[in-house]
Amino acid sequence: MKRNYLIILAILTTIIFVVVSCASPSPTPAPKPAAPPATAPTAPAAETPIKIGALISLTGAGQIVGPSQKANLEYALEQIGSQVAGRKVQLIMEDDATDPATGIDKAKKLVQFDKVDVILGPIHGAVGAGVANYMGSTTTPLVLWREKPIDVLKLGKNIFLPFGTEDGLSYYVGLYAYDKLGSKTAIVVYEDFLAGVNMTQGAAKIFEKKGGTITQKVPVPPNTMDFSPFLSSMKQADCVIYWFTPPLAQRFTAQYIASGMKMPLVLVLAPQLTSKGLAEMGEKAVGIVGASHYSYLIDTAINKAYVDSFTKKYGFNLLMEQGLDCYITFNMFLEAVKATNGDTSSAKIIDALQKVKRDTPAGMVAFTPERLGIGDYYLSKISKIEDGSINWKVFDKYSQVPLDSPK
Amino acid sequence: MELILTNLLNGISYASILFLIASGMSLIFGVMGILNLAHGALYMLGAFIGITAAAVTHNFLIGAVSAAIGLGIVGLILNYLFLSRLYKQFSEQALLTLGLVYIFSNVVTWIWGPWSVMGEMPGALSGSIPIGSRNFPIYRFGLIAVGLVLFVGLWWLQNKTRVGASIRAGMDNKDMTMALGVNYLMLSMAIFILGVAMGGMAGFLGAPIVGADPAMSMGILLMAMIVVVVGGLGNVQGALIGSLIIGVFDTFGKAYFMDFAMFLVYLIFIIVLMVRPNGLLGKKRI
Numbered sequence: 001m002k003r004n005y006l007i008i009l010a011i012l013t014t015i016i017f018v019v020v021s022c023a024s025p026s027p028t029p030a031p032k033p034a035a036p037p038a039t040a041p042t043a044p045a046a047e048t049p050i051k052i053g054a055l056i057s058l059t060g061a062g063q064i065v066g067p068s069q070k071a072n073l074e075y076a077l078e079q080i081g082s083q084v085a086g087r088k089v090q091l092i093m094e095d096d097a098t099d100p101a102t103g104i105d106k107a108k109k110l111v112q113f114d115k116v117d118v119i120l121g122p123i124h125g126a127v128g129a130g131v132a133n134y135m136g137s138t139t140t141p142l143v144l145w146r147e148k149p150i151d152v153l154k155l156g157k158n159i160f161l162p163f164g165t166e167d168g169l170s171y172y173v174g175l176y177a178y179d180k181l182g183s184k185t186a187i188v189v190y191e192d193f194l195a196g197v198n199m200t201q202g203a204a205k206i207f208e209k210k211g212g213t214i215t216q217k218v219p220v221p222p223n224t225m226d227f228s229p230f231l232s233s234m235k236q237a238d239c240v241i242y243w244f245t246p247p248l249a250q251r252f253t254a255q256y257i258a259s260g261m262k263m264p265l266v267l268v269l270a271p272q273l274t275s276k277g278l279a280e281m282g283e284k285a286v287g288i289v290g291a292s293h294y295s296y297l298i299d300t301a302i303n304k305a306y307v308d309s310f311t312k313k314y315g316f317n318l319l320m321e322q323g324l325d326c327y328i329t330f331n332m333f334l335e336a337v338k339a340t341n342g343d344t345s346s347a348k349i350i351d352a353l354q355k356v357k358r359d360t361p362a363g364m365v366a367f368t369p370e371r372l373g374i375g376d377y378y379l380s381k382i383s384k385i386e387d388g389s390i391n392w393k394v395f396d397k398y399s400q401v402p403l404d405s406p407k
Numbered sequence: 408m409e410l411i412l413t414n415l416l417n418g419i420s421y422a423s424i425l426f427l428i429a430s431g432m433s434l435i436f437g438v439m440g441i442l443n444l445a446h447g448a449l450y451m452l453g454a455f456i457g458i459t460a461a462a463v464t465h466n467f468l469i470g471a472v473s474a475a476i477g478l479g480i481v482g483l484i485l486n487y488l489f490l491s492r493l494y495k496q497f498s499e500q501a502l503l504t505l506g507l508v509y510i511f512s513n514v515v516t517w518i519w520g521p522w523s524v525m526g527e528m529p530g531a532l533s534g535s536i537p538i539g540s541r542n543f544p545i546y547r548f549g550l551i552a553v554g555l556v557l558f559v560g561l562w563w564l565q566n567k568t569r570v571g572a573s574i575r576a577g578m579d580n581k582d583m584t585m586a587l588g589v590n591y592l593m594l595s596m597a598i599f600i601l602g603v604a605m606g607g608m609a610g611f612l613g614a615p616i617v618g619a620d621p622a623m624s625m626g627i628l629l630m631a632m633i634v635v636v637v638g639g640l641g642n643v644q645g646a647l648i649g650s651l652i653i654g655v656f657d658t659f660g661k662a663y664f665m666d667f668a669m670f671l672v673y674l675i676f677i678i679v680l681m682v683r684p685n686g687l688l689g690k691k692r693i
Contacts (some may be wrong), residue, residue, distance in 0.1 A: 012488075059512075061622050063521040192669065221669040223626040225617035226424075228417035229661035229668075232541065248524035252483045254525050255616065260535045260542030276522045318518070348683060 047200045049090040053116035060098030068323030071314045076330040085342035096122045100130035107131045117344040120329045125195030138345035145325040162373040164403020170202030171405035173291045174375045178210040183238035191244045192219035199243040227255045243268040250277040257284045271321035278390045294321040294362040295394045305362040328360045373403040409539030420547035422654025423554030428608030429634035430646040431602030437641015439595045444504035447628030448511035453478045453607025454619035458526045468527035478607025482600040515621045524616025559641040637679045639689025
């Protein structure tokens with residue numbers, strides 16, 4: 001009886017596993033077999049596909065952006081008809097599970113088994129640091145998403161930081177808070193891990209350099225559910241500068257508003273409050289200011305075309321800045337491939353990547369000689385848009401700046 | 408003074424959420440001997456089901472009831488198909504329920520997407536009350552009230568009813584209880600369903616404050632287990648005491664000792680385990 005039960009249980013579990021695996025997006029192909037013996041003739045370069053590896057976050061704490069990342073990469077691939085410079089383009093996506101150890105394992109798999117020509121991503125700060133550390137020991141270029149510490153560029157000359165540093169984004173937020181908001185005192189609230197510290201320290205530094213006072217720093221443990229003790233400990237200041245990962249950003253903002261506190265909120269990275277989250281919070285969130293590299297309301301032809309076409313295919317909820325990073329870096333890499341006439345050997349592609357300058361929905365993007373991104377920072381305010389929705393609306397911009405805090 | 412009062416109220420309202428989650432888990436483990444590591448995932452699932460029902464019907468009460476009933480059905484299926492066959496097989500229970508955590512997280516992502524949701528407060532409870540210069544959300548008072556009502560109900564069931572007497576007898580000696588004609592298997596199933604339903608409802612009731620997202624299961628489970636271990640297994644009073652201690656200490660700790668916020672609750676956990684390994688109100692098992 002017990003044996004029969006165990007057999008039934010095993011069959012049921014296998015069926016469930018197969019169904020879920022088939023239904024879920026599955027970016028993981030089986031590892032390729034070992035390379036053929038040296039005596040076999042090698043295929044001409046034009047016949048071998050260009051392999052683009054991507055580390056996306058489909059599971060774990062960062063899974064909120066995974067579907068948008070996947071959609072943007074597939075969209076970018078579809079736009080070029082899976083071909084560039086006479087060669088087929090193959091996209092290999094892996095789930096980093098928002099975990100550094102998993103991210104490194106998947107990066108190794110992409111480099112050693114799949115022999116990709118580039119790795120795009122990952123997005124999460126800790127995963128990015130781990131992957132960059134490994135990739136610095138290879139020759140495969142790595143193009144990171146979102147802001148990362150400047151030190152990752154020292155790990156290898158094959159590492160690129162197109163969206164700049166956490167310090168850079170944070171710097172312009174601090175500048176805004178002092179110069180434009182007119183705040184003389186500020187409280188800094190952040191999720192207490194690497195990215196949280198990095199995302200807010202730039203703002204604090206420039207704020208104090210300008211003459212302001214950071215009256216309190218409130219480090220909040222990751223995965224905090226109830227912010228009330230932190231909210232109750234916050235004293236009065238002219239503004240609150242904060243940063244959290246998306247689920248916590250929404251939670252903190254909602255609880256802050258519910259507590260009745262009136263200090264202006266300045267979010268270091270606007271997309272941490274997603275469109276869906278803003279729709280939930282409604283007009284209560286109006287007035288919050290945030291900085292970003294992008295807004296879907298940017299008034300350029302290229303952005304309008306992207307927004308119209310992407311949302312038509314994937315819906316508005318997948319239109320996220322974090323996903324756009326994937327689209328932009330994919331196209332930047334292709335630009336480099338075109339420049340080398342399809343030659344994806346490491347040295348040539350790295351050299352070509354460094355010289356890329358491309359107009360994107362987020363504005364013009366390029367690299368400094370040190371492989372740091374040059375682009376635009378936008379300041380946005382949560383507003384009621386013309387169509388009645390609540391979303392980020394751009395009101396100011398820092399144009400074509402190296403995306404790091406000025407030294 | 409107003410700061411202390413605000414934090415005390417915050418701590419008690421947080422303890423209410425913890426009590427709603429942990430009381431179910433405590434009963435399930437205490438009565439059935441089932442280590443349900445999927446309790447956090449069931450909390451999460453309840454939040455999503457309840458929020459969806461409330462959004463469709465524009466009725467908070469229907470949302471709460473839907474969360475409870477929905478999770479009750481899930482609990483019935485889980486117990487009937489799997490858990491009732493794994494009595495006292497803790498390793499197997501742990502493996503199975505851990506697997507269920509991943510399944511539920513993926514099912515929620517599949518159906519509702521990877522987004523976090525906040526849940527809407529009912530209109531009557533959506534304001535705040537001034538306490539000195541600070542405002543305290545009325546909804547948190549509602550949570551405290553719900554926690555109290557539930558505690559009284561469960562205490563009455565446990566201590567003043569024949570059913571409760573059978574449960575307590577079964578926890579002490581299951582074989583003897585069954586030999587006396589009590590259908591303990593049916594009773595256990597009912598307790599399991601009740602525990603899971605409470606966890607699901609806790610998810611919905613907590614959502615306007617703490618939100619819900621597919622990746623939150625393990626965090627919830629950890630807090631629930633700490634409360635259950637601190638309070639002691641298998642009784643409602645233990646769950647209440649554990650919730651209050653953890654809720655209040657965690658809140659005050661975060662408010663006044665921010666640098667130690669990350670591990671303060673574990674410190675309490677360790678101290679209680681060293682002093683009373685069965686929990687504050689737990690009984691030593693034969």
